[in-house]
């Protein structure tokens with residue numbers, strides 16, 4: 561018996577990286593999953609075949625999580641095809657490095673839209689049904705940069721700090737109604753998001769990492785399984801940090 565047996569989960573940004581690792585870990589624990597990502601559906605055959613390998617149901621719903629109508633339609637389709645959504649993982653996100661005094665308002669708006677508005681929208685459309693059933697888990701992927709700030713990443717850091725504050729505030733609203741809300745703040749994880757970093761940045765950052773290396777997406781996924789399962793029944797509004805010791809709170 562898996563820890564998430566027969567539970568339906570939506571994972572935004574699950575086409576690759578950390579979201580995909582979470583989706584793979586969820587099906588291994590018996591969940592059925594819907595991947596909501598903006599990547600073209602045409603490239604998702606391999607992903608879906610991996611997710612369905614153990615007999616679990618998996619669907620892909622191409623969605624731009626910044627667009628309200630698309631998010632609403634995505635949630636409706638998942639409920640129709642897979643059933644009531646018990647777990648939402650808000651993972652979709654983007655990164656970018658730019659100094660604040662050179663940042664355009666368009667860059668600011670895009671970052672906040674993808675990384676924070678999407679968390680509001682996706683949560684907004686699954687939460688009423690969770691409250692009605694008196695059961696659900698919402699897990700949002702923040703970042704350690706939302707805790708400590710990142711150089712040339714004021715907009716990213718602000719969006720991720722917003723995700724962590726969103727988590728705490730919502731947890732105060734819904735925890736007595738059976739819905740648990742928590743966040744994950746990963747450290748540097750080797751995904752496509754990190755591929756634009758320079759060698760100079762990597763070398764310097766590695767010297768700062770207590771564990772002496774960057775993380776892998778599969779090292780974040782167990783934290784999501786924990787927060788999605790009853791093992792975390794007393795965790796409310798928390799931010800857990802798979803970060804190699806880069807941030808110690």
Ligand SMILES: NC(=O)c1ccc[n+]([C@@H]2O[C@H](COP(=O)([O-])OP(=O)(O)OC[C@H]3O[C@@H](n4cnc5c(N)ncnc54)[C@H](O)[C@@H]3O)[C@@H](O)[C@H]2O)c1
Pocket residue numbers: 572573574575576577578579596597598599623624625626651652653654655674701702703704745746747748749750751752753754
């Ligand atoms: N990689 C890291 O070092 C790191 C560290 C801390 C936090 N995070 C966070 O983890 C999450 C996943 O990042 P990752 O490293 O796996 O990056 P990634 O770039 O590999 O994956 C991000 C996914 O989000 C999707 N996405 C982006 N914009 C979208 C939109 N508007 N609508 C729908 N989907 C969209 C992309 O298509 C992609 O599949 C992000 O929120 C990121 O900020 C990453």
